[in-house]
Amino acid sequence: MLKITPSMPENPPQETVVAAVRRVAQVHPDRDAVVCDGTRLSWAAFDRSINQAANMLIARGVTRGDRVAVLSPNSAAYAVLFMGILRAGGCVVPLSTMASTEALEKMVQDCGARVICLAQTYRELVPFVDAMEITRIALDFDAEGFESYPAAMEAADTTDPMVPVAMEDGFNLIYSSGTTGTPKGILHTHFLRAAQMDRVTANGYDDAARTLISTPLYSNTTIVAFLPTLVGGSTVILMSKFDAQGWLALADADAEAATHTMLVPVQYKRIVELPVFADYNLSALRLKLSTSAPLRADVKQKVLAQMPGKLVEYYGLTEGGGVTVLIADENPTKLHTVGMPAPGCDIRLIGPDGGEVAPGEVGEICGRSPTMMAGYYGRDDLTEETLWRNADGEVYFRSGDMGSFDDDGFLVLSDRKKDMIISGGLNIYANDLELILLADPEVTDAAVIGVPSEQWGETPLGLVVLREGAEATGDDIRARANEKLGKSHRLSAVEVRDVLPRSSIGKILKKDLRAAYWP
Incomplete structure (x- = not known):
């Protein structure tokens, strides 16, 4: 390996x-x-x-x-x-x-x-x-x-x-x-x-914490709150399935009195917008964590205004490498960012040529830290594709995300390099869905993009070009594709187009496709 x-x-x-x-x-x-x-x-x-x-x-x-x-x-x-x-x-x-x-x-x-x-x-x-x-x-x-x-x-x-x-x-x-x-x-x-356990004392997991977790245990999002709570000798409160009012009922000071929680952005949004939100007593909350997808600045503002305790956002990969931390309550003017590199993390931004970009410029986010995966199991070829090495030969993980540092050293995310959609905190790879669409005998060209969703943050939308003489509708194509997809990957809709925009070298211009849906 x-x-x-x-x-x-x-x-x-x-x-x-x-x-x-x-x-x-x-x-x-x-x-x-x-x-x-x-x-x-x-x-x-x-x-x-x-x-x-x-x-x-x-x-x-x-x-x-x-x-x-x-x-x-x-x-x-x-x-x-x-x-x-x-x-x-x-x-x-x-x-x-x-x-x-x-x-x-x-x-x-x-x-x-x-x-x-x-x-x-x-x-x-x-x-x-x-x-x-x-x-x-x-x-x-x-x-x-x-x-x-x-x-x-x-x-x-x-x-x-x-x-x-x-x-x-x-x-x-x-x-x-x-x-x-x-x-x-x-x-x-x-x-x-073990290296991640440096956050046990720093985050108060060893101070009789009661961590309310509603994301699934198969997700790294969950594990990074589950393990420190246990190592701190505190209490993990698991929800078998998330619902906003159920979360409030458990977190209430007269129920489980949660002091800590890990939630993905769409969960925060659902909780603070619940009509009965004010009926619950969240006074025990000391620390709220968010990761897996960017927490929008307007949602951060609502959470800070309505929920007690600190709000901390982590940006990073399941693969490990670079991690940034935004302590939102201490940085009210930086809510549009994902914070600064965590202690021990080195983050570099690189351009298409593999060299580091100039200060203030956008580049692909690469990170190095003590918390890095051993690799993709049995796939050295795929592992190698994720690596970038600096002049000293040190290994960094390429995130596939694009970003820039502001003058104060806070990381600002921009357009994704990878065609990945984050729906309800779960990663969906557009290419996987496109292959399913292209397998349909009535489809000749296809693209999948993420579009805004009140329920999930964003959701996959299919855009297809049909073969000449095809009689299928967008709904027909969507139904056939969704029969082959897991629940979290299903297309919210499929729209039929006459043509998909492409660059001079034949790549579909997804940025142009997204422009019609994102403000």
Whole structure:
């Protein structure tokens, strides 16, 4: 595998997340560790369950470095399994519940998972596992060919297996949510996750925090709030599914009294615009985090005006590298930016020639830090495409996003280099949807762009040119395409055009297409 050497922090981490969770479990055994949908696990019970999950997996052949896949909504069982896989020495593969069956099959095959743990809700998404040489564990249902998770846990040893874990070992494998080709598996190491724990004390996760999380555990957005809360010995409050009023009801000071939360931009918008927002008491909130998509300046202003506590926006990649941080409440004149490079992060802006652009100019954002993926799993070729090296040969990750630094060193995002659409905090690659449209026998040319959406922030719109004599409407094309796409990728509409604008070298001018939809 291609070797990527991250930069070293001033104080390199000495303790893995696995060791830290093992240690803090002894500090406040009676404090809530995980709360979800009526299930409440104390730290003593959580630690015991992690041991059972680890021993259950070891008994089924999981050894150090083996991949274990999970397809489930957020639940207390998922939180236990996540940490149990790690304690067994395994690598967590949290599968997207929004991916198509085709994409999920490729993910499971690509990672070579030894075990898959599955919830009933998503059983129909993975019919292919029935024919695979893989151990199948049913979290909440009974079926032939599946082992019962509750029964397996009940029979498992409760003592800590004490499997050695090294910083260079794989921690998790997060797949891009592609619909065609083989999705890319982003491999994070224990070192990367340990290095991220520098935010535990800085963000108050070790001060009896109660972190309300409503994004799914397969998302890096969730994991970067989930893990620091656990390492801090505090409490994770999981929502199995987000709804704005449900979030308010849990966050209320007379309910779970959330002190911390991680939300994506569309969730903030829905919460602050809810007519009953003022009926809830959010006085316990100390820190609100946002990431995965740019939080618009007007939404930041509403959040600052209506919700107590600090508001911090992170910009970065699941792959790692450069991270910027905007402490919005301390920088009211910089709400149009995504902040300044985080400590230990080096961000450079490069032009089409691969050289750094002049100060103030727009360039592709490249970053280097202690938190960098090991690479795309089994795909050195794709990994190499994401790299940029400075004059000293140091490796940076290319983001595919364009931006510039203002005079104060704050990063301002501009047009995306990649044709990626961020809908509800989830990444959608336009090329994947275009290939589906072009496979339609009545379509001769196609483009997909992101257009504004009140519900999702932005949503994919298909623009097609039909073959001569074709009788299909845009709605017909959309319906046929959406039958082949996972829920999060579905086209909101398809419009028929006579021609798509192209450059002199034949590239579709998506900036021109977007102009009609974005103010």
